[in-house]
Amino acid sequence: MAKHAKSTARKKAPERAPNRPLRRRLAFWALRGVLAVVGFFAFLVLLFSFFNPPANIYQVQESVRLGSIEREWADWEEIAPVMARSVVAAEDANFCLHWGFDMRAIRQAVAEGGNRGASTLSQQVTKNVFLWQGRSWLRKAMEAALTPAVELIWSKRRILEVYLNVAEFDEGVFGVQAAARHYFGVEARDLSALQAARLAAILPDPKGRSASAPSDFVRSRTRSIISGAETIAVDGRADCFED
Template sequence: MAKRSFVWGLGRYLILATAGLLAFVAVVLVALRFVNPPTSAFMVAHQLSADDARVRQNWVALEDISRWMPRAVVASEDQRFLAHWGVDVNAIQAALDEYRSGGGLRGASTITQQTAKNLFLWDGRSLFRKSLEALLAVAIDASWSKQRIMEVYLNIAEFGRGIYGVEAASQAFFGISASQLSPQQAARLAAVLPSPKKMSAADPTPYLWQRVRWIQQQMAPLDGF
């Protein structure tokens, strides 16, 4: 009888704790619709682990960012950004089909998932972390507009070691503000996003130039921003 009471009490505690955590996440997400996050999990991790812990970031509103930059990241990272609900089931299925056919297992993270990861989580490929990322992405998509998701993403994405957000990246690599980015410069910034610590928008390799040209071709028919 005592054992049953203990199990019941533990189960009740876990349910209440989970409900409390979900309520807290919901409150935070609603608040972040209107309040710009002061930092992100990735920025904090950089400050705690890097030899050079300096973080460069300057928040700018979406309307103060060149219209080419959202198009470049949509072209590069998530061409169904305006259509899906935070997780792109089609992209996940395509990645799984490619893997089953003998190809490598590539990522299928949406811009919303990347926003969730950068803002709240940690780097890694574990199923647990990817599951949290997907759940948060769905919650973010339900709570924020696509414009707000894009604004937060462009302000917290890492574009180089210690360089977070498109304004800091534009200043560091091109000596201009984010509002002045040309289509090619926007494509160069978008091209480094998969691996910002290994690739440089300031000094593109032949591979990176090839990727820049592809992104620019994909940008042409895009609209919505």
């Protein structure tokens, strides 16, 4: 009897180690997913530092809604320098001084109750190229994470070049080349100081403002932008993107 029990004990299969808890497995796969997303966006940021980005999500949506859009890429050398200065003066005067976020503008926006925009050109490029429109917390968090990467890998000139090519200037009109032709019948390289300031003045509300039939507000903003573009050319705040 004792021999039989001993033999049975020897034949008994060893117990398997318990499986890892479900929580640990989920955490493992969640981490892998996060790393995959980070790697994907890091690859895109690096890729678009050399190659021009394709149509973004919003442009595709507008193309479907409208049937077509006006969009043509203009390299940096094909854009009038005054256009770049005008956009910086209008949208982000401290563009050359910050690392992606203008903390002074953010503090001022908070003090004014959030009614004033504080997004830099770098943030707008990040949103327009890599993300989607809207005010969700997820998009804002991704924008906050991606903007420093764009600033680190792209030059200031590249950021501004991409911005000028993806910004919307009228319903279905994207990029400064299409805008110059749409409003003034000229190439982006031939824009005058007045025309460049007028285009910058309709941002960030191109569907509510017009560069060809400007309201009193747009005319006043245009004069301010012309002055601002001259100022940043003199005080050095355009040095990071001009020769």
